[in-house]
Structures are given as structure tokens and as C-alpha cells.
Amino acid sequence: MDSWVIAMMLGVSIFLGSIAVVTLMWAIKKGQFDDEEKFLNAVKFDGIDDLNDAANLERKKEELKKKEYRPE
Amino acid sequence: MIEDEGHYFCCNGCQGVFHLLSDEGLDGFYDKLGGNKLAPPSEQYEDSANFDSPAFYERFVSVDDDGFHEVSLIIEGIHCAACVWLNEKALTSMDGVVATNINYTNNKAKIIWDDSIVKLSKIIDMIRAIGYNAYPYDASLQEVKADKERKEYYMRIAVAVFATMNMMTIMVAQYAGYFTGITPQIKHILNIGEWVLATPVLFYSGWPFIRGMYYGMKTKTVNMDTLVATGAILTYIYSIYITVTRSGEAYFDSVTMIVTFVLVGKFLEVLSKKSIADTLDIMNHHLPNDVKTIEDKKVVSKNVNDVAVDEIVLINAGERIAIDGEIVEGSGTFDESSLTGESEPVFKRVGENIISGTVSIDADVKYRVTKDFAHSTMSNIVALLENAMNNKPKIQQLANRLSEYFSTIILALSFFTFVAWYLYSSHFEQSFMISIAVIVIACPCALALATPVATLVGLSMASKRGILFKEAVQLETMANANVLLLDKTGTITKGRPQVVHEEVFDSFDKVLLFSLLVNSKHPVSKGVSNYIYSEGFEPFELQSFQNIPSQGVSAMYEGKMLAGGNAKLMKTIGIDVKSESHNSEFYFAYAGELLAKYELFDLPREDAKASIEKIKKMGIEVIMLTGDHQASAKKVAELVGIEQYEYELTPQDKAAFVEKLHERKKVTVMAGDGINDILALANSDIAIAMGNGSDIAIEVSDVVLLNDTFVSLCDSFKIAKKTFTMIKENLALSFVYNAVTIPLAMAGYIIPLIAAISMSVSSLLVVGNSMRIKFGYKG
Numbered sequence: 001m002d003s004w005v006i007a008m009m010l011g012v013s014i015f016l017g018s019i020a021v022v023t024l025m026w027a028i029k030k031g032q033f034d035d036e037e038k039f040l041n042a043v044k045f046d047g048i049d050d051l052n053d054a055a056n057l058e059r060k061k062e063e064l065k066k067k068e069y070r071p072e
Numbered sequence: 073m074i075e076d077e078g079h080y081f082c083c084n085g086c087q088g089v090f091h092l093l094s095d096e097g098l099d100g101f102y103d104k105l106g107g108n109k110l111a112p113p114s115e116q117y118e119d120s121a122n123f124d125s126p127a128f129y130e131r132f133v134s135v136d137d138d139g140f141h142e143v144s145l146i147i148e149g150i151h152c153a154a155c156v157w158l159n160e161k162a163l164t165s166m167d168g169v170v171a172t173n174i175n176y177t178n179n180k181a182k183i184i185w186d187d188s189i190v191k192l193s194k195i196i197d198m199i200r201a202i203g204y205n206a207y208p209y210d211a212s213l214q215e216v217k218a219d220k221e222r223k224e225y226y227m228r229i230a231v232a233v234f235a236t237m238n239m240m241t242i243m244v245a246q247y248a249g250y251f252t253g254i255t256p257q258i259k260h261i262l263n264i265g266e267w268v269l270a271t272p273v274l275f276y277s278g279w280p281f282i283r284g285m286y287y288g289m290k291t292k293t294v295n296m297d298t299l300v301a302t303g304a305i306l307t308y309i310y311s312i313y314i315t316v317t318r319s320g321e322a323y324f325d326s327v328t329m330i331v332t333f334v335l336v337g338k339f340l341e342v343l344s345k346k347s348i349a350d351t352l353d354i355m356n357h358h359l360p361n362d363v364k365t366i367e368d369k370k371v372v373s374k375n376v377n378d379v380a381v382d383e384i385v386l387i388n389a390g391e392r393i394a395i396d397g398e399i400v401e402g403s404g405t406f407d408e409s410s411l412t413g414e415s416e417p418v419f420k421r422v423g424e425n426i427i428s429g430t431v432s433i434d435a436d437v438k439y440r441v442t443k444d445f446a447h448s449t450m451s452n453i454v455a456l457l458e459n460a461m462n463n464k465p466k467i468q469q470l471a472n473r474l475s476e477y478f479s480t481i482i483l484a485l486s487f488f489t490f491v492a493w494y495l496y497s498s499h500f501e502q503s504f505m506i507s508i509a510v511i512v513i514a515c516p517c518a519l520a521l522a523t524p525v526a527t528l529v530g531l532s533m534a535s536k537r538g539i540l541f542k543e544a545v546q547l548e549t550m551a552n553a554n555v556l557l558l559d560k561t562g563t564i565t566k567g568r569p570q571v572v573h574e575e576v577f578d579s580f581d582k583v584l585l586f587s588l589l590v591n592s593k594h595p596v597s598k599g600v601s602n603y604i605y606s607e608g609f610e611p612f613e614l615q616s617f618q619n620i621p622s623q624g625v626s627a628m629y630e631g632k633m634l635a636g637g638n639a640k641l642m643k644t645i646g647i648d649v650k651s652e653s654h655n656s657e658f659y660f661a662y663a664g665e666l667l668a669k670y671e672l673f674d675l676p677r678e679d680a681k682a683s684i685e686k687i688k689k690m691g692i693e694v695i696m697l698t699g700d701h702q703a704s705a706k707k708v709a710e711l712v713g714i715e716q717y718e719y720e721l722t723p724q725d726k727a728a729f730v731e732k733l734h735e736r737k738k739v740t741v742m743a744g745d746g747i748n749d750i751l752a753l754a755n756s757d758i759a760i761a762m763g764n765g766s767d768i769a770i771e772v773s774d775v776v777l778l779n780d781t782f783v784s785l786c787d788s789f790k791i792a793k794k795t796f797t798m799i800k801e802n803l804a805l806s807f808v809y810n811a812v813t814i815p816l817a818m819a820g821y822i823i824p825l826i827a828a829i830s831m832s833v834s835s836l837l838v839v840g841n842s843m844r845i846k847f848g849y850k851g
Contacts, residue, residue, distance in 0.1 A: 003257045010265040014238065021234045025227045033226070034175065034219075053164060061170045064186050065138050 089203045098161055105154045120193040120200065122391070123208075127361035127375045132208040133192065140170050141187045149204040150179045162202050166190055180209070225339045232277035232332040235269040239328050242266055256318060263315040266324035274308050278331040280338065296334075296471075296519075299479035303511050304330050310508045323512060333835070337524035360394045363387075366438065376445040383441050387426075389434045396428050396448040397439035404435020429453075456727065456751050470548065470796075471523040474803060478519060482814075486510040489818045506820045513817040514810050521835055522802035523548075526842040530795030538778035539788045546774045550758050550789065551796030552739050556687055557730065557752065559744035560698035560708055563762045564680050567745070568595055569656055569672035571603035580667045585660050587611035588634050592625045597636070599672045600658050624658075632663040642666065654703040673707075680712045683782035688713075690789055692741075697726050699748060726752035743785060760785065802838045809834040 027033065081087040093099050122128060133143050150156060156174045159181070163172040168189030174181040183195060199206045242262050249259060275282075281304070284297025304327050311322035364386040365374050371386060376394045379385065384400065387393060393406075403421035408430045420426060426439055429450035445451055490507035494500060527544040534541055541547055558564050582604045589601035590611050614627035614634065623644070624637015635641060639651045642659050647666050651657055655671040684694055696717035698705045705719035718729060730752050733740050742749070742756035753759035753772045761773035762780060777784040 003255070003261055006258055007261045007264075010242070010261065014265065014268060017234060017238060021230055024230050028223055028226050028230070031223075053161070057164050057171065061138075061140075064140070064168075064170060064189075 086203075089201070092201055093158070096162065096165060098158060098165075101154055101158045101161075105152065120196045122360055122362075123193045123196050124191050125362045125373065128208070129192075131361055136184065139186075140184045141192070142182065142184045143192060144209055145181045145183060145199075145206040146209050147174060147179050147181050147199065147204050147206045150174070150176065155204070158202060159199065159204060162198055163195065166195065166198060169195065181206070225335075228277040228279070229332075229335060229339060232273050232328065232335055235273045235277075236328045236332045239266060239269050239325050242269075243325050250321075260315070260318055263311075263322045263324070266322060267312065267315055270308060270311070270324040270327045273328045273331050274304055277335055278304055281331070281334070294476055294480045294483070296475040296479065299475065299482060299514075300330060300334050302483065303514070306508050307512050310505065310512070326512060333521055337521065360392045363394050379441055379445060381441050381444055384438050385441055386436075386438055387432050388436050389432055392431050393426055393428050394448070394450075395441050395445050396425065396443045397441045398425050399423065399437050399439045401439075402435060402437035404437060405433045406435060407431040407433050453723070453751065456724070456754075470799060471519065471803060475519055478807075482511060482514045482810075485814065485818065493820070502820075506817070509820075510814060510817045513813050519803065519806045521838050522806055523799050525839050526795055526798040526802055529842045530791055530798070533795075534788060534791045537784060537787050537791075539784050539791070540776040540778065541788075542774050542776070546758055547792045547795045548799065549739065550741060550775070550792035553692060553741045553758060553789070553792075555693045555695060555733055555738045555740045557740060557742040557744075557756065558684075558694065558696050558714070559742075559749045559752075559762075560696055560700055560705060561674060562745040563743055563749075564696065564708060564712055565674040565676050567674065569599040569674045571599055571670050572655060572673045572675070573653075573671035574603070575669045575671075576667070577669070578665065578667050580660075580662060582606075583609055583612060584629065584634065584662065585636065585668070587614055587629070588625055588627055588636050588660075591617055591627075592619060594625075596656055596658055596672055597625065600636075600670050603670070629662075634660075634662050636660045654707065676708055676712050677782060679782040683786040684712050684714060686786050687789060690793070692789065693738075697721055697729060697752065699723075723748045723751045727755045730755040741789075760788075798842055798844070802841055805837050805841060806834055809837070 076087055076090075079087075079090065081090065090099075090102075093101055133141050136142050147159060150159070153176060156176045159174055160172050163169050163183060166185075168186040169183065170186060171184040172181060173183075185192070185195060196206055242265055246254075246259070246262055248254075249262075278301065281297045281301040284295065285301035288295050288298050307323050307330075308327045311324045311327070314320045314322045360376070362373055362375050363379060364371050365379060366372070366384045366386055379395055385395065385397060389404070399420060399422050401422065403419070405419050406426060408418050408427065420435070420437075425442070426437075427450075428445075428448040443449075446455075486507045489510050490503050493503035493506050497503065524544070527547050530547050531541055531544060534547075541550075561567055586601055586604055586609050589597045591614075592598075592601075612629060614629050617625070617627040619625055620637065620641060623641040624635065626633060626635040626637075626641075626645075628634070633645070635645050636658060638657060639649050639659065642649045642661060645661065646664065647659075647661055649659055649666065649669075653671050655673045658670040658672060659666060660668045660670075688694055693716070694714050696705065696709050696714045698708075698717070698719050699721055700719060702719045705717050709715070709717040718725075721729065726749065730740055730742065734755075740756040741758040741760065742752050743760040743762045744750075744753050745762055750772055753761070758775060759773040760775045760777060762777060762785070775788055777788070
């Protein structure tokens with residue numbers, strides 16, 4: 001086996017691995033693992049209802065933002 | 073059981089919650105609950121209108137960029153994922169609530185809402201209506217900082233672990249090549265691969281050490297960081313040199329290994345560090361921000377800090393008291409459980425003092441302020457607590473102390489080696505390489521691992537026995553402890569009086585006495601009724617039942633008066649009794665005739681005596697501290713075999729006593745249960761919450777005993793001592809190892825194979841030795 005094959009395999013595997021690590025770091029930074037329990041429980045409760053709720057909440061927030069009068 | 077359309081409820085509270093959820097379309101909660109059982113919703117005394125006061129908004133509520141209001145709350149009563157779901161669902165269904173995020177792990181919630189549509193009090197009411205309770209906390213900088221630090225460590229460890237794992241696969245090829253032959257070309261490629269992996273580990277994951285070394289140099293101190301950083305950096309430079317010149321063996325693997333191992337050890341310390349902020353949050357919950365004062369016959373709302381002594385403050389039912397004072401008008405019952413730990417409401421009338429931190433249950437009273445806010449009881453306790461927690465004595469860890477010397481010696485030896493070899497051979501490159509080899513071989517892995525591995529094993533041993541150490545370093549502190557302070561009521565004793573002596577003057581139907589007591593919640597009444605109760609007791613129907621505060625209970629049966637209580641009550645109904653006993657006494661009279669007398673005593677726990685004996689055998693001095701009077705203190709102390717006891721102590725006295733011990737260079741462990749012990753707990757080196765400790769006591773404590781027995785208290789001392797012995801052995805092992813290998817390295821005899829084996833073996837020895845705790849420990 002030529003040594004360039006080794007170099008290429010090594011390079012590619014380190015590169016792919018680092019993409020995974022960077023993704024993980026990004027997720028940590030975004031706070032996706034702050035609540036370890038919820039992270040696991042989310043799987044149980046992830047239904048259409050919950051998605052709808054999230055969408056409605058987003059809509060509600062946008063509507064309230066558009067309101068002209070904003071008491072501080 | 074209450075039946076309601078095919079559903080069964082344990083109480084009205086649960087029934088109410090069920091109907092509310094059904095009406096809101098949230099009854100899916102019960103399906104999500106699965107096998108989890110719910111506790112009935114607790115009664116809320118405090119009025120939610122307090123949450124709308126300007127002072128509250130100023131302190132806890134912030135406005136975000138979009139103009140929405142934001143508050144951080146701690147939600148009480150969350151015990152499963154379904155609870156989180158229910159709270160989030162119920163809150164987001166409210167008009168005006170924009171976002172809710174509840175953290176299941178620490179029960180903290182962030183709620184964002186539009187204040188022009190819904191007020192915070194309404195949001196709190198909703199949380200209470202579905203059976204939970206919420207109180208605000210200041211998501212202060214401290215907590216944000218601690219979170220950030222933790223996240224940073226996660227990221228650094230992710231990089232380090234990833235690189236180390238990949239490094240290992242390359243090393244397999246390297247070592248195989250070393251024995252079976254490898255072409256220089258492939259070896260070079262592998263070295264470059266290692267170089268690529270080691271670089272981020274050293275400069276990103278290893279940054280805390282490099283930073284530590286920099287600060288160490290600035291303050292002219294040598295620490296563990298210095299050794300780790302110099303070792304890693306020099307090895308890294310050496311390996312680059314080898315890779316570029318294609319001569320010898322590179323040691324990029326040791327760079328990543330050192331950094332990864334030591335980083336994980338350091339992370340364990342950061343992870344378990346408890347935040348003072350969290351504790352004070354719970355404490356602050358006991359204090360409102362504003363009060364209603366009466367000026368010119370008008371009620372004015374004032375910030376607590378602006379109220380002066382002698383002003384008149386108005387308190388309504390359901391409000392929490394912020395400032396100490398004396399009642400001038402009205403009377404009623406107060407919940408003082410947050411101060412005394414006693415759940416029995418206390419009746420107060422004109423002329424009596426009311427204390428900050430307590431809650432008025434049904435009292436609408438006016439009181440005259442006797443102390444300003446900053447000097448009121450609860451503020452005092454908060455201030456003292458904050459002070460104590462910030463200045464908590466920290467015993468420097470043995471490994472840290474040793475590493476200081478170790479690092480200095482290794483660095484000096486390395487320098488000495490360089491000079492000696494240079495003078496001897498006048499060959500700069502060779503001398504430099506050998507001097508680096510000395511640092512590399514003195515791999516601090518074993519030294520750095522000595523403590524964390526042993527503590528990890530010790531912690532897991534302890535947790536299997538229901539003993540939770542909040543910080544890893546506490547094991548070492550506890551092992552060095554030489555004084556154990558014990559609170560009396562609720563810690564040594566069971567905290568509830570039991571009948572120890574019965575005297576019947578005239579035979580009577582015990583069901584009659586039982587019927588009288590069944591309505592009273594007083595601990596003494598409960599003690600007597602537990603004593604006389606036997607199977608099949610059906611209480612009679614009594615008329616005009618009366619609870620006479622601090623005296624007892626009375627009622628009418630078939631037109632005659634039943635009375636049960638202390639000597640004072642007997643006197644008021646015209647029966648003269650002599651009280652001589654040190655125990656609590658309970659008299660029972662029917663139709664003006666004294667029928668029986670019961671003596672009650674708060675007995676020590678069953679396992680107390682034997683365990684205290686064992687603890688004393690370990691060479692630990694045991695002292696009892698109590699707020700109770702001398703006679704009762706003496707009796708309990710004798711029963712459990714404690715020679716030294718202090719009595720009639722206030723919470724501040726207890727803390728001062730701990731301080732006095734510190735001055736005598738004693739390392740103290742304090743076990744207590746209530747707010748009255750809290751200052752002493754916070755001041756002692758190790759605090760242990762025992763009994764049904766109040767939230768705040770558990771929060772302040774360093775060790776939590778889950779099964780709450782003296783046997784676990786004794787076990788925690790044993791495990792701590794065992795672990796500490798193990799740490800010392802580990803350190804000795806790593807020193808012996810270094811003593812053998814360093815001279816070899818200085819003499820220039822270290823070949824790569826020995827270096828590699830030496831590093832792994834020394835670490836393995838340390839890990840292996842620590843595992844012995846498990847086998848060596850006999851319960």
C-alpha cells in the first residue's frame with residue numbers, strides 16, 4: 001500500500017471527526033444540553049400537538065411584537 | 073377518598089386540579105404521568121399580589137429588547153417530566169405569555185410575557201392553581217458565570233477526548249511498527265497526524281493550565297498547572313523537532329494524555345462546586361420586598377428599606393413578614409416553620425413579637441416596627457449566611473500542596489541535568505533533549521490522577537450507601553475532621569415527643585381522650601394519642617371543641633367538659649396540679665376531675681448511641697449543641713453517651729462556638745436540621761443536614777444523608793478516612809515511580825519504550841490501587 005493512501009485516510013478521518021466535534025461544541029454552546037433530563041424526555045412528548053403549540057407561541061410572540069403600544 | 077364521576081381523589085386539592093386541567097383541555101397530563109404518583113397540592117398562605125409590587129419588579133423582573141417582561145422562577149413540586157409538560161402547557165395557553173422554559177433538572181423556569189396583557193401575579197396564580205408553587209430568584213451573574221464555566225469545560229473535554237481517542241488508534245500502529253518494523257515514510261505521516269491532533273488539545277483544551285501557569289509565574293508560585301503546562305509544552309516542542317528532523321520518537325500522545333486526564337480531574341471539581349447564589353435564592357424567598365405602612369390613617373406601600381423603627385405596619389392574612397415588630401392591634405396565627413422547623417401554627421396577640429420570615433395565616437394585625445429591615449431577624453440570618461458561605465474555610469488539598477514541591481523539584485532537576493550534560497559533553501542539542509526527557513518522564517499523570525480517581529471511587533461507594541458528598545474535596549476535609557457537633561432536637565432525637573410515663577388516677581374510657589386529641593395537631597397531643605391508640609378506636613362526637621393556644625384542648629361531651637393540656641390549663645379549670653418533671657406533661661380531666669397524667673420526652677434515635685460510640689473511637693470529639701435548657705440537654709447527652717454539651721444557645725451562639733473551635737485549629741463537622749442550625753452549618757468545615765432538614769439546611773450542607781440515620785453518619789466518616797488513606801498511598805506510589813525513573817532519565821538512559829510504559833504503568837497503578845477501596849471497605 002502506498003503511503004499516500006494512509007495519509008489520505010488519516011486526513012479524511014480526522015477531518016470528518018472534527019466536523020462532528022465542532023457540531024457538538026456548537027450544540028453545547030447553544031445550550032442544547034443544559035437540561036439533560038428534558039433532552040431525553042423531549043423524545044417522549046414530541047407530538048403534533050407540541051409542534052403546533054410551539055408554532056402558535058411563535059405566532060403569538062410576533063403578533064404581540066407588532067402591537068403599537070408597548071408599555072415599558 | 074372522594075368520588076367524582078368515576079374518578080377517585082385523595083383530597084379536594086387534587087379534585088380541584090383535575091377539574092381545572094379538564095376545563096383547560098390539559099387532562100392529557102394524567103396519561104403522560106405514567107406510573108408517577110403525585111403529592112396533593114400544598115396549601116399556599118402567601119398572597120400572590122406581592123408579585124405585582126413595584127419593588128418586586130425592580131428586583132426580579134427585566135425587560136428584553138422586544139419590550140417583553142422576563143422573570144426567573146424556581147418552581148416547587150416538579151417531580152417528573154409530565155410536571156414540566158403541564159406547567160409549560162398551562163402557562164403558554166395563557167394570553168400574553170410569550171415563552172416559558174422550565175429546566176427539569178434544577179426546577180428553574182424562565183417566563184417571558186407581555187405585561188400589558190397579563191400580570192405576573194396571574195401567572196403565579198396559574199402555577200399554584202395546578203398544584204405547584206413558584207418563587208422568584210435573581211438569575212445573578214454568579215450563576216450565569218458558573219454555567220458558562222461548565223459549558224467551556226464540556227467543550228474543552230469534547231476536543232480532548234476526541235483527539236485522545238484518535239491518537240490511540242494511531243499509537244497502536246506506531247507501537248506495532250516499533251516492534252515489527254515500519255518505513256520511515258509511514259512513521260512520518262503518522263507523526264504528522266498526531267501533531268495535527270495534539271495541537272488543539274494543547275492550546276484549546278489545555279488552555280486552563282497554560283493560563284494557570286501564566287498567573288503562577290506572575291505571582292511567583294509553582295503549582296500543578298505549571299508542571300502540567302511546562303511538561304506538555306516542552307514535550308510538544310520536542311516532538312515537533314523529532315517530526316521535522318525525522319529522528320527518534322515523537323511523544324504527541326503523552327501531550328494529549330496529560331492534558332485530557334488532568335482536565336477531566338479538574339472538571340470534576342468544577343462540576344460539583346455548589347453555587348452560593350442558589351442557596352441565597354432560597355433564603356431570599358423568605359423575604360418580601362415591600363410592606364404596607366400606616367401614615368396619617370392611610371395605607372401606604374413602602375419599600376422595606378425605607379421603613380423606620382416605630383412606624384406602624386399592616387399585615388393581612390397570607391402575607392409574609394419582612395420586618396420584626398410588636399403587635400399593637402389584632403391577633404391571629406402565624407406560620408413560623410421557616411424559623412423553628414415546627415409546623416404547628418403559633419397564636420399571637422397584642423404585645424407579642426412577630427418575627428420576619430414568618431407568614432401570617434389568618435391574622436390581620438397592625439404592628440410597631442422594633443428593628444429596621446437590615447437588622448431584622450431574617451435579614452441578619454441572610455447576611456451572616458452569605459458571609460459564612462463566602463468565607464468558608466478551605467483546607468488545601470494534599471495533592472495540591474505536594475505538587476507545588478514536586479513541580480519545583482522536577483523543574484530544578486531538569487535544569488540541573490541540562491547544565492551538567494552541557495558541561496560534560498558540550499553538546500547543546502543532546503543536553504537539551506535529555507533535560508526535556510526528565511520532565512516528560514516525570515509525567516504528572518499519576519500525581520494528578522492520585523486524588524480524582526480515589527475520590528471518584530470513594531464518592532461512588534458513599535452514594536451506594538445513600539451518602540451524597542456535594543464536593544469531591546469534602547472527602548478529604550472530612551477525613552481530617554476532629555470534632556463532630558450535633559444539634560439535639562431532630563438530629564440526635566426523633567424530634568417528636570413520646571410518652572415515657574403514664575399515671576392513671578381514676579379509670580376512664582381512653583376513647584374519650586382519643587376523641588379529644590384527634591382534632592389537635594400539637595406534637596404533645598399527637599404523642600399522647602399515638603400512645604393510647606389501639607385498633608378499633610372510633611372517636612365520639614364532641615361539641616364546642618376549642619384549641620387553647622399554648623395550653624391544650626377542651627370540648628364538651630354529654631354536657632360535661634373534657635380538658636387535656638398542661639398544668640396551666642388545669643389551673644384555669646380549677647384543678648391544682650404540681651409539676652415537678654423535666655419532661656413535658658399532659659393532664660387529662662373530665663367533668664372537673666383529674667383522671668390521668670402523661671409525661672412525654674423527645675427520645676434519641678435508636679442508632680444514635682452505638683454510632684456516636686464508634687465515631688468517638690475514630691478519635692473524633694463529639695459535642696452536642698442545643699437551644700434547649702440544661703436539664704433536657706443533660707438527659708439526652710447522657711442517654712447517647714456524649715460528655716460535652718452546650719445549652720441555651722441561639723443560632724448566632726452556635727456559629728460563634730464553631731468559630732471558637734476554628735481558632736483552636738479544629739476541623740469541624742456539624743450535623744443539624746433546621747434554620748436555627750443554619751449559621752453553624754455554614755460556618756463549619758463540613759455541614760451535614762439530618763432529620764427532615766429544611767430546604768435551606770440541605771442547601772447549605774456539604775453532605776446529604778439520604779436514609780438519614782446515624783449509621784450513615786458513621787459510614788461517611790469511615791469512607792472519607794479510607795479514601796484519604798488511598799489518596800496518600802496513590803501519591804506515595806507515584807513518587808516511588810518517579811524516584812526510579814527520573815535518575816534514569818537524568819543519566820540519559822531513557823529509551824522511548826521505557827518512557828511509554830512508565831507513563832501508562834504509573835497511571836494504571838494509581839487507578840488500580842484506588843479500586844481497592846471497594847474491596848477493602850467493610851461496612
